[in-house]
Amino acid sequence: MVGSAPNTDVRLDRVTKRFGDFTAVDDLSLEIRQGEFFSLLGPSGCGKTTTLRMIGGFEQVTAGSVFIGEREVTGLPAFRRDANTVFQSYALFPHLDVFENVAFGLRRRKVSTDDIRQQVEGMLKLVELPDYGRRKPSQLSGGQQQRIALARALVNHPRVLLLDEPLGALDLKLRKQMQVELKRIQGEIGITFIFVTHDQDEAMTMSDRIAVMRNGRIEQLGTPEQLYETPRTEFVAGFLGVSNLLDAEVAVRGERFIEAHLSDGTRLRAPADGLDGTRLVRIGVRPEKLRVLPVTDAAEPHDSDSNLLEGTVLDASYIGVSTQYLVETADGTRLTVYAQNLETSGANEGLADGQRVRLAWKPQHTFVIARNTGDEGDDQAKEDETKDHA
Amino acid sequence: MGWLRRHRSIIPYLFLLPGGLWLIVFFVLPLLTTLSVSLQEGSLGSGYRLTFNFAIFPESIMRWNEQFVRSLQYGLIVTILTMLIGYPMAYTIAFRGGRYKSALLLLVIMPFFTSFIIRTISWKFILADEGFVLGTLKDWGVLDPSFRLLATPMAVISGITYNFLPFVVLPLYVALERIDPKLIEAANDLYATRRQAFLKVTLPLSMPGVFAASLLSFIPAVGDYLNAELLGSRQTTMIGNVIQRLFLVNNDYPQASALSLVLMVGILVSIFIYMRVLRGQELGT
Numbered sequence: 001m002v003g004s005a006p007n008t009d010v011r012l013d014r015v016t017k018r019f020g021d022f023t024a025v026d027d028l029s030l031e032i033r034q035g036e037f038f039s040l041l042g043p044s045g046c047g048k049t050t051t052l053r054m055i056g057g058f059e060q061v062t063a064g065s066v067f068i069g070e071r072e073v074t075g076l077p078a079f080r081r082d083a084n085t086v087f088q089s090y091a092l093f094p095h096l097d098v099f100e101n102v103a104f105g106l107r108r109r110k111v112s113t114d115d116i117r118q119q120v121e122g123m124l125k126l127v128e129l130p131d132y133g134r135r136k137p138s139q140l141s142g143g144q145q146q147r148i149a150l151a152r153a154l155v156n157h158p159r160v161l162l163l164d165e166p167l168g169a170l171d172l173k174l175r176k177q178m179q180v181e182l183k184r185i186q187g188e189i190g191i192t193f194i195f196v197t198h199d200q201d202e203a204m205t206m207s208d209r210i211a212v213m214r215n216g217r218i219e220q221l222g223t224p225e226q227l228y229e230t231p232r233t234e235f236v237a238g239f240l241g242v243s244n245l246l247d248a249e250v251a252v253r254g255e256r257f258i259e260a261h262l263s264d265g266t267r268l269r270a271p272a273d274g275l276d277g278t279r280l281v282r283i284g285v286r287p288e289k290l291r292v293l294p295v296t297d298a299a300e301p302h303d304s305d306s307n308l309l310e311g312t313v314l315d316a317s318y319i320g321v322s323t324q325y326l327v328e329t330a331d332g333t334r335l336t337v338y339a340q341n342l343e344t345s346g347a348n349e350g351l352a353d354g355q356r357v358r359l360a361w362k363p364q365h366t367f368v369i370a371r372n373t374g375d376e377g378d379d380q381a382k383e384d385e386t387k388d389h390a
Numbered sequence: 391m392g393w394l395r396r397h398r399s400i401i402p403y404l405f406l407l408p409g410g411l412w413l414i415v416f417f418v419l420p421l422l423t424t425l426s427v428s429l430q431e432g433s434l435g436s437g438y439r440l441t442f443n444f445a446i447f448p449e450s451i452m453r454w455n456e457q458f459v460r461s462l463q464y465g466l467i468v469t470i471l472t473m474l475i476g477y478p479m480a481y482t483i484a485f486r487g488g489r490y491k492s493a494l495l496l497l498v499i500m501p502f503f504t505s506f507i508i509r510t511i512s513w514k515f516i517l518a519d520e521g522f523v524l525g526t527l528k529d530w531g532v533l534d535p536s537f538r539l540l541a542t543p544m545a546v547i548s549g550i551t552y553n554f555l556p557f558v559v560l561p562l563y564v565a566l567e568r569i570d571p572k573l574i575e576a577a578n579d580l581y582a583t584r585r586q587a588f589l590k591v592t593l594p595l596s597m598p599g600v601f602a603a604s605l606l607s608f609i610p611a612v613g614d615y616l617n618a619e620l621l622g623s624r625q626t627t628m629i630g631n632v633i634q635r636l637f638l639v640n641n642d643y644p645q646a647s648a649l650s651l652v653l654m655v656g657i658l659v660s661i662f663i664y665m666r667v668l669r670g671q672e673l674g675t
């Protein structure tokens with residue numbers, strides 16, 4: 001087995017975990033860089049927690065190997081791994097006060113009393129609860145418990161910090177606040193964070209890189225921007241934000257762009273990279289990339305490069321920062337458009353239901369997904385559609 | 391009904407009424423009767439008169455000092471033994487029982503399906519000098535022919551331990567079952583070995599169960615007489631046996647009542663000291 005590259009903090013090498021007949025994590029490989037904020041994102045039950053628990057040592061792998069730093073830790077128990085965990089339910093020790101909770105790891109490692117006092121107090125300051133040492137966990141609010149759980153893990157200066165949906169129990173406002181807080185703390189101490197979440201917004205705002213998981217495998221790995229701009233599968237396209245997908249067939253393969261035809265003959269261009277020889281594809285575009293133009297407008301305001309698609313407005317709803325249109329194309333596909341309300345009396349004002357319009361967008365804002373018939377009936381994907389994209 | 395609606399705050403007390411009446415009739419009244427009887431003098435033939443004979447208490451303590459001390463000793467030993475046997479049982483059921491938890495708990499309370507007396511009598515057969523166990527071991531030459539268990543303190547203590555074990559396992563199980571396994575994982579995460587995780591997390595968190603369980607074995611064990619009666623000898627007489635004999639054989643009701651009260655107060659004082667010690671320890675951690 002080859003050792004990890006020196007700037008890799010965690011490496012999973014073809015890791016599989018089975019519970020009886022059920023495969024929770026399936027032949028998964030992953031490298032997480034030093035100091036990175038890395039997220040495992042996916043719907044409930046896709047194996048995020050199991051993956052995290054195998055790194056922490058709470059679950060042993062069925063096959064494959066786990067490395068933390070240069071050291072292989074496969075088979076080692078949790079207390080012998082250089083990783084600490086922030087549990088979803090916080091798991092603070094109810095019989096110990098805040099100080100002793102934070103000091104727990106240091107005491108096990110026989111740190112001197114003076115050092116313990118100093119480090120615990122420093123850590124309580126970092127999480128902005130300096131005078132809470134003598135309180136019991138039950139006397140703290142959810143957000144405060146969350147901070148103490150973080151302090152309790154970080155005080156040990158582990159190589160990696162594992163966080164399993166740590167903000168899941170907080171209300172929305174506190175959640176946003178803690179997201180910022182977590183990023184600040186990570187920046188200050190520079191420890192690698194591996195963050196599990198099923199919330200795409202949370203993963204997008206916080207992470208350097210995200211692994212989107214599905215059925216125990218990594219569906220796509222990349223920066224938030226890569227995942228959003230060029231999703232490689234329909235699942236990723238649907239899981240991260242809203243996307244419009246159009247069934248098409250590749251007609252011309254250029255060096256930088258391909259040309260694909262819709263069933264009504266409309267020609268659309270999209271970047272060629274990342275696409276193999278597949279002929280049946282889906283052309284995707286995000287709602288905010290689309291511009292709505294009146295079909296009567298003879299003078300083309302766009303460079304001729306733009307993809308153009310005709311349709312009928314089914315619904316227009318004004319939602320303050322933008323107006324949201326639902327447009328139906330010739331083949332019955334419905335597209336969502338977010339048009340920014342740039343002027344108080346918008347340029348698109350007067351677009352009524354039933355009006356014919358033309359949608360325009362740039363080819364480089366387009367992504368292409370191989371049309372995979374096997375995916376169509378997948379329950380998992382359907383389940384994820386229910387996610388709140390508001 | 392209208393009256394009730396106007397005096398809503400009275401409703402909780404109405405709920406307490408049945409229990410309260412029950413306790414008054416079957417606990418407070420007998421207790422007062424016992425107190426009054428203990429302060430009377432006389433005999434079954436000539437009748438009893440209340441003479442406020444408080445001297446009976448110190449006298450009783452002096453006279454049956456040996457049995458008092460023995461009862462407290464046995465109670466203490468039994469409590470320690472039930473805890474040593476019951477804690478691992480409860481721990482295993484709570485953390486390793488999986489889907490067999492209910493079945494295992496059922497096994498623990500199974501002995502209650504048979505009468506206390508019958509079970510203790512069967513112990514008499516099991517422990518008999520020439521019974522199945524000792525007889526066989528003696529035949530094999532493993533034990534000396536003069537070895538005996540029956541009528542020794544060991545027999546009495548084993549009997550009580552056996553009889554009160556379920557009272558210890560159940561509260562311990564409840565306390566252990568309530569501990570979130572994530573807490574033990576968190577301890578492991580923070581470099582605690584399994585042993586340290588047990589000592590620093592599981593054990594302290596199960597202390598309420600340990601407290602309840604130890605009271606539930608200590609109190610009935612100290613007052614028990616049946617095991618000493620059936621499995622013991624004159625040398626293992628407990629205070630319960632004395633009280634039983636005074637009441638039912640000698641018909642010396644004042645003496646018997648006085649002894650009962652002394653026993654009650656003795657147990658209360660022990661519990662009080664025990665609580666203070668436990669509380670102090672909790673503050674120490």
Ligand SMILES: Nc1ncnc2c1ncn2[C@@H]1O[C@H](COP(=O)(O)OP(=O)(O)O)[C@@H](O)[C@H]1O
Binds near residue numbers: 044045049
């Ligand atoms: N100890 C276990 N025994 C059996 N199945 C498990 C166990 N832990 C997890 N699973 C199953 O593995 C799958 C993945 O679980 P998990 O990693 O917790 O998902 P996630 O964290 O992504 O929601 C789930 O279907 C879950 O039911």
Ligand SMILES: [Mg+2]
Binds near residue numbers: 048049050
């Ligand atoms: Mg999970």
